[in-house]
Amino acid sequence: MPSELDLLRSLNDEPRTRSTVDVQRAIADGRRRRVRRGAGYAGAATVTALAVAGASVAGGVFNPAPSQTAATGAPRTTASAPPKAEYTIPGTAGWSAAPATPPTSCTLNRLPVPDNAPMALVTGAAPTGRYIVGRSYPKAGSYQAVVWHNGSVQKVMLPGDEELLQDVNSAGTAVGWSWAGGSEEDTGPVPYVYHDGEVSPLQGVRRGSAYAINDAGAIVGDDTGRAALVWPSATAKPVRLPVPAGTSVATARDIDEDGTTVGTINDERPYVWFPDGTHRELPMPRIDGVQTGSARAFSIRNGWATGVASRLTRGGKGTKADRANNARAVRWNVRTGEVRVFGELQGFPNEVNAQGWQVGTDKQGRAVLVADAEPVVLPALAGGQPTAVSNIATTLSDDGRTVAGQSDDATDTIQAVVWRCR
Template sequence: MTDLLRTLDDEPDTPSTVDIRRAIAAARRKRALRRGVLGASAAALTVLASAAGFVITKPSAVVPPAVIATSVPAPSAPASAPRLASCVLSRLPVPGKEPMALVSGGDPTGEWIVGRTYPKSGGYQAVIWHDGTVTAVMLPGDLEESLQDVNPSGTAVGWSYDASGPVPYAYRDGKVTRLAATGSALAVNEAGRIAGDDGKGHPVVWESVGSPPVRLGVPAGTADAQARDIDLDGTVVGSLGLEIPYVWMPDGTHRELPMPEIDGKPAAIAQAFDIRNGWVTGMASTKSLKGSRGTAPVIAVRWNLRTGVTEVVDGLQYPADAVNAYGWQIGTDRKGYAVVLTGDDVVRLPDLASHRQDGTATIASTVSDDGSIIAGQSDDAGGTIQAVTWRCR
């Protein structure tokens, strides 16, 4: 499995080569870009369906953690969720009529969306959308660049690569600011706190754009850890060694998330990717990916931090691409359609053109808290990726 994921990583080198989300994204992008993935593909990983369940895991011994200050309410059980019946697709504008674009993130209101385009001249161009307009964001670096997340005030975060490796950046009101230290900025919450890594295997939080990074506490002896997303109250989720799902609480405590059960047994590994209002999404597998040369079964998982329930998600072919305040998940079903799982209902998102069952034609990337705005990408009639939104009701 490790060798397989290495062949699919079309981005600059990073500390790990067994990052499931990165590998799947790379595989899907490669297919959509018609680069011709040969042999086995992470985009064809078997998704297992099994009964939901969870195992309470005793937290490991920890070193003194950083305390994440908070000034926003803690997650709480949301009010009754609305019902979605259908969604209407439209293309997002791109600067300079660039031929290809995709969405990588959005804010909880759905008003701000970030992503990148692929200019005719080659390379990558970070962009941000707001109120129907698009702006090119000039991130320094000439290897690759991407904005990953944005909050309701329009503060976007991301990274670019230069000769020294990944560099974290923030963008707001036309100004690009390099964050202190190296690494990647991956998520930003309503209070402007940023979660990411230092490029050396340490999860960090920047209290604000102008603050130095603070390392998050990890169990003694941990060699590599990742922070992936940050909730409105400052709760951060990620993983240890790409094998143990992990959560850092606003009060400075941190612990392992419960391993889901697959066919009546605890999963061998899991990773946490996204969090919103106490809902966490990620993946699990029945065997470790390190040193594995076979096809590792990968399943979608959801944790509820308020109730402690961990469950396997039956309706998705891959791990969810995002989650909103109601716990709704967006992702790809087993027929390759982009869908919204709202609990009781499954709403299929229309394709821009032809459908492909492998799940590479249309990918939803972000969903608003009320579920009315979803953004992502869909191939046009010529097979070229276009940035799109779905308006749902």
Template structure:
């Protein structure tokens, strides 16, 4: 199955020095999906589903929670958009040579990610008030904290066996395994404590960190599905068969998201993040081959896209080229600019995010994975002068 690496690789066109972008995260994601195919559930009997109208409907749908009014991209918000940003390198415990920030809470107070210790492997990290703390997830080969909410509760995954990731939650200094699976990854958590993830084949939702997961419904014939993010109202987004952008709503309904019109071309898409009804991702012309076989290859240019779930509208984001990363409650986004480099797109304003060192032609030297709701704090990674990945925060004004 193609990973996010396949989507990002076209950006890195003949850099003058090798990119040190932590694509290991995307590669490990693809590896986890292969490794856990067919993994069972410890509580399968509790996950009752019923076939409805050619798809699947959860037997006990979640209560409907109305979406709040959209924070629209208007001239008023544009007037408040930042004009410049400065970069801050964040500390890394135990002098690990490299690290990155991959997730943050919406206020930009808590940050999570991983380091690469000198002895090899990876180590989960949480940052708060400028202090970095290692989080001891079980296992010692590969681990990652992927998201954190405003109370500082974080989720992620770790390999506890050679080819099996397990989902974990970190809260009040304590690590607990999310129950109900024999292999899965947790990717996102909202302020209510709902957690979204998948086992490489099925999208999953944990209503609480102590409850067994619900297997989210998918249309008949779906071979694999991801659940990559969750909004505050419980809306979950993901991708079916690596090509169909999909949403699961709090009232139990679910559907594919519309595609933009590109001259009648057959398009595919993948979703990354959701915030207050704004969703980002990428689309491209459909490829040949089977997603299940791993032979599927993207065709044509990969373009960033943004969906508004309140209106159903999808637009191409040509100010960001191919990669789309953070999105906030205003619909502002972070990504890679057409000419390379990390960018913040606030309405129609594009703000360049500086790096720790000159990029030297490497378009992936600086990546902003997260963006706070006020648009003043972004976080991610930047290559230092020694081409080592470092965790960074951008402060914008």
């Protein structure tokens, strides 16, 4: 899942350092003033981030089954597979979800918040929808990580400041990060795992972030962007995922149940690491007939990967802001190489489930669930004209029956919510 900070970093060439202001709250306020969508979750006005798609080959040509055809109808080409790497990504091999019928309507409920905190939001959820993670804002400038389980809520006491749980699996094990102080060169996020009521730092990195965990317990993230990492378990040291020569920045953002991992290299090329050790860039789509210039991949589930692509502008020399303004939601089938641009969504999807369905915001500023049928509009806490930031769906269960996110109440305050769909 993408974050607000992803968007800010994509527009900022400065080193990654802690902001001196409450970035998430500032984003929330700023987005309301702009009344347009700019990125996703991880902050008080959250959910999703801009990104983009990339093609070509790292270690070999993308080699889907020769019997498949591309989304454009052109025949696929074949090539020898890249050499096998000397590592494997842990996961549960051969998994698949039973097909589900898309829902046609959803009802909205607020999630309870500890200590009657005035504001809260959702950042991630388990594939079943029974566990949801997020954080509350007990008072100005304070943060509290929380876990919801079947409607009940409890606080998670992460060390440090600006704590955030990013994801949780079906067993209730959650991962995230919290900011740690120190010397100017040694400040930054520290990755943590929460399991059976205990919080522990992940091994092998002094500073870094944990973004996702699968049901096998494998965790992915990075060491502040320098390398994409996978922790085989909550107690294991991380494996540094291989990247093409010349890569300066890499991050792993999500991991499938079979161990397939997606992320981004050099802040502009979407990348996939397979459980057998092979790895490559994801194919690049065309947007409005124009070649895509950059891309990121944020989520994967049952072989469906999602992210954002933006087309080239100004003769291929557009700025990062240009790329952000020209972004489109993209979905890849990592098994076949098919790539599709979704015009129904404004900017980017926030999550994908095992069916390939997505949640995001449509061009009218409404939170929607996009399946194979007509998009399902998700109701809001307060009435009035939607603004693309007032009602945001962040997570989607595999069966499509549970969606979680945030919605502004009548006082324009962000509240953590869940939609039950049928």
